[in-house]
C-alpha cells in the first residue's frame with residue numbers, strides 16, 4: 001500500500017469528524033448530530049466537496065458524506081476541520097450497508113453527485129441509483145425527503161428515472177445544466193468542473209421515493225410531482 005494512503009488511514013482513526021463504519025456503535029448518529037435531528041447525506045462523497053459546499057451554505061444544518069474510500073474521504077475531513085465546519089462529518093462505509101449505520105427516518109435528503117456510472121450490464125445493480133439501493137434509502141428518509149442526482153451521463157439518468165418509477169417514486173425536478181448561484185445545485189465538484197470544461201451537459205434530477213411502512217409494504221408518494229410532464233410513469 002502506498003505510504004501516503006497508510007498515513008491517511010492512520011490519521012482517519014483520530015479525526016473527530018470521521019466515523020469508521022467497521023467500528024461505529026449504536027448512538028453515534030445522535031452523538032454527532034443531536035437526538036431527533038435530521039441530516040443531509042451525500043452518497044459516494046469522494047473528497048467530500050459537495051458535503052463541504054452544503055455545510056458552508058447551511059451552518060445550522062447537519063451534513064454527512066459517506067464513502068468506502070478512506071483516502072478520498074480524508075480530504076474532506078481535513079478541510080472541514082481546518083474551516084471549523086462542525087456541522088459536517090464523514091462516514092467511511094460501503095453504501096450497501098447504509099441501513100446498518102443510519103437510523104430510520106433521520107435523513108432530510110440525499111445527494112448523489114456524479115456517481116460512478118458503471119456502464120456494464122453486469123454492474124447495474126451496483127449503481128447507487130439502482131432499485132436495490134433506492135429500496136435501502138426509502139426507510140432512511142424523513143417525510144418529504146428527496147433524492148438529488150447530478151451526472152453528465154444521459155444513460156444513467158434514464159436508468160435512474162426507470163429505477164425510481166419501478167419502486168413507485170416520482171420525479172420532482174429535472175434540469176439540464178441550469179444551476180444558478182442561488183441554488184444548492186450550484187456547488188461544483190472537481191468532476192463537475194471537469195465535465196463543464198469539456199462542454200458536457202450536466203443533468204440534475206430530484207426524486208421522491210414512496211415512504212417505507214413498518215410492514216415493508218410500499219406506501220404511495222404523498223407529494224404531487226411538480227408537473228405532469230415530469231411525473232414518472234405518468235399517462
Ligand SMILES: C[S@@+](CC[C@H](N)C(=O)[O-])C[C@H]1O[C@@H](n2cnc3c(N)ncnc32)[C@H](O)[C@@H]1O
Pocket residue numbers: 043044045046047048049050066067068069072093094095096112113114115116189190191192
Ligand atoms: C465518481 S466519485 C464522485 C465523488 C463525489 N460525489 C464528487 O462529485 O466529487 C464516486 C465515489 O463514490 C464512491 N462509491 C461508489 N460506490 C460506492 C459504494 N457502494 N459505497 C461507498 N462508496 C461508493 C467511490 O469510492 C467514489 O469516491
